[in-house]
Each structure stands twice: as structure tokens, then as C-alpha cells.
Amino acid sequence: NAGVTQTPKFQVLKTGQSMTLQCAQDMNHNSMYWYRQDPGMGLRLIYYSASEGTTDKGEVPNGYNVSRLNKREFSLRLESAAPSQTSVYFCASSSGASRGPGGKSYEQYFGPGTRLTVT
Amino acid sequence: DQQVKQNSPSLSVQEGRISILNCDYTNSMFDYFLWYKKYPAEGPTFLISISSIKDKNEDGRFTVFLNKSAKHLSLHIVPSQPGDSAVYFCAASSLSGGNNRLAFGKGNQVVVIP
Numbered sequence: 001n002a003g004v005t006q007t008p009k010f011q012v013l014k015t016g017q018s019m020t021l022q023c024a025q026d027m028n029h030n031s032m033y034w035y036r037q038d039p040g041m042g043l044r045l046i047y048y049s050a051s052e053g054t055t056d057k058g059e060v061p062n063g064y065n066v067s068r069l070n071k072r073e074f075s076l077r078l079e080s081a082a083p084s085q086t087s088v089y090f091c092a093s094s095s096g097a098s099r100g101p102g103g104k105s106y107e108q109y110f111g112p113g114t115r116l117t118v119t
Numbered sequence: 120d121q122q123v124k125q126n127s128p129s130l131s132v133q134e135g136r137i138s139i140l141n142c143d144y145t146n147s148m149f150d151y152f153l154w155y156k157k158y159p160a161e162g163p164t165f166l167i168s169i170s171s172i173k174d175k176n177e178d179g180r181f182t183v184f185l186n187k188s189a190k191h192l193s194l195h196i197v198p199s200q201p202g203d204s205a206v207y208f209c210a211a212s213s214l215s216g217g218n219n220r221l222a223f224g225k226g227n228q229v230v231v232i233p
Contacts, residue, residue, distance in 0.1 A: 004162070031219050040128075042208060042225035043163070050219070058220070090162050094219045106151055106212060106219055110162030 001026050004111035006091050012117045013081040021076040021114050023091030031094045032074035033058075033108060034066060036087040043090065049074055081118045089114045122146045123211050125224035133232050138196040140227050142209030145190065149211040153221065154183060154194050157206045166207070167194070170214075199231045 007022045025032065033048040035058075045058030049068040063085060065077045074093075078085060092108040124143045132138045142152075150171035155163035169176040169183045169192065176183050182195045196203055209224040 033220075035223075040225060042125075043223040045220065048220060092162075106214070107153060107165040107168060108219070108221060110155075110164070112162050113160070 003027065004091055004093055004109050006089075006111035006114050008114060009112070010115050012119065013078075014119055015082060017081050018077070018079050019081065020078075021089055021091075021116075022073070023075065023111060024073045025091075025093040025109070026072065027093060027095070027109065028071070029093035029095050029109075030071070031108075032068065033092040033094075034064075034074070034076045035090045035092065036060065037090060037113075038087050046076065046089075078116075081116075083118045085116065086118045087116060089116060120145070121224075122149075122222045123209055123224040125209050125227050127227065128225070129228040129230070131230045131232060132199050134201060135198045138194075138199045138203065138229055138231070140194040140196075140207050140209070140229070142192045142194075142224055143190060144192075144211050144222075146211070146213070146222070147190070148213040148215070149222075151212045151214050152183070152185060152192050153210045153212075154181075155208040155210060155223075156203075157208065157226070163208060196229075199229075201231050201233050204229060204231045 004025045030051045034046040035043045044060050047066040049055045052071045067075045090113050091111040094108045153168040154166040156166045157163040167181045185192045206226045208226045210221040
């Protein structure tokens with residue numbers, strides 16, 4: 001199993017350009033997430049998909065759109081990149097299984113990240 | 120407003136000694152807590168978790184303690200090893216939320232000196 005994969009690993013964009021970050025998981029997980037990590041800011045949730053066919057905004061959704069293409073794939077799109085979107089982007093997934101105390105079903109598995117620079 | 124707080128951004132510890140990382144949360148609905156470890160240029164990896172029905176969970180060298188009344192948890196690493204040098208993130212969730220969203224702290228850099 002590859003777990004969570006992300007493409008590309010690195011990308012440089014000019015202000016105003018668009019791009020799509022791809023994410024796929026092979027763990028048959030229901031829930032998928034997009035985060036950004038900035039220095040001194042920890043991980044902030046951009047968008048998430050609790051299950052196939054649903055998407056919801058996280059903490060910092062402005063400037064982004066997402067598509068849950070199928071159960072495996074969850075893409076993040078920047079329509080008009082801005083320098084403030086320079087960051088490392090992580091995709092994650094979790095099984096979202098039924099509730100139970102202490103169950104490992106709540107942990108999220110992360111991809112290796114995409115380092116994006118907008119000039 | 121940050122719901123999960125990790126103060127003391129960095130910690131240096133001698134190999135073999137104990138590393139203690141602290142985390143405070145403000146949302147009383149949080150009832151499930153996790154610690155993640157992150158190496159440079161890699162994604163975070165799950166380390167250990169604890170449910171609010173417990174006050175301690177142990178996994179090898181890693182132990183997490185939860186004090187619900189103080190809204191505080193800590194991660195103990197004993198003994199610390201050079202491979203433990205990484206950034207550690209505390210995260211929290213509300214199981215009743217139904218969407219498995221995690222709120223993360225800003226992270227603590229740990230350096231283990233051989």
C-alpha cells in the first residue's frame with residue numbers, strides 16, 4: 001500500500017496562475033482533508049470531505065476549491081495564486097469509522113506534502 | 120482563536136533523558152487527543168492518542184497524560200533517542216462532531232543531543 005500520495009512534490013507559480021494539487025489514498029478511507037503548514041502556524045485545515053460526495057470548508061478556505069473525485073481522490077485547486085498561498089500543503093485521510101473510545105479510526109494519515117511557492 | 124496551544128516552541132534534551140511536551144486546549148467539547156511527529160520534508164505521522172475516558176496511555180517509550188479538569192495533556196518520551204529529534208504536534212477532536220476534524224497546535228521542535 002502506498003498510503004496517501006500527493007503530486008506534485010514541488011511547484012513554483014507566478015501570481016495569478018492556476019493549478020491543481022492531486023491527492024489519492026489507497027486505504028479505502030471515507031474522509032479526506034487538505035491542510036497548509038506555514039512557519040510558526042502549525043497545520044491549518046483548508047477543506048475536508050467527510051465522505052464521498054461531500055465537501056466542507058475548514059479554517060482557511062479562501063482562495064481554494066476542492067473536488068472529491070471519487071472515494072480515493074481529493075484535489076485542491078488554486079484558481080488565481082497569490083504570494084500568501086506560498087506554503088507546504090498536506091493531504092490526509094482517515095477511515096471515519098463509527099465512534100468508539102480510543103479507536104485508531106480517528107487518526108489521520110498524511111501524504112508527503114507539496115511545497116508551493118508563488119512569486 | 121487557537122483552540123490547541125503548545126508553548127515552549129523548542130526543547131533540547133540529552134540522549135537517554137526524558138522529554139516532556141505540553142499541550143493545552145480551550146474547547147471543552149474536545150474528547151480525543153493525538154500526538155503527531157514530523158520530520159523535515161515529510162508528512163506528519165501518528166504517534167499516540169488518548170480518549171477522554173482515560174488519563175494515561177502508554178506505547179513503548181511514549182506516554183500521554185490527560186488532565187481533563189485542567190484541559191491539559193503532555194507527552195513523555197523516555198528514554199529520548201537521537202531519532203526522536205523532530206517537530207511534535209498536539210491535536211484534538213470532538214468525537215461527537217462526526218467529521219473527524221482535528222485542531223492542531225503550532226508544534227514543538229525537539230532536539231535530542233547524543
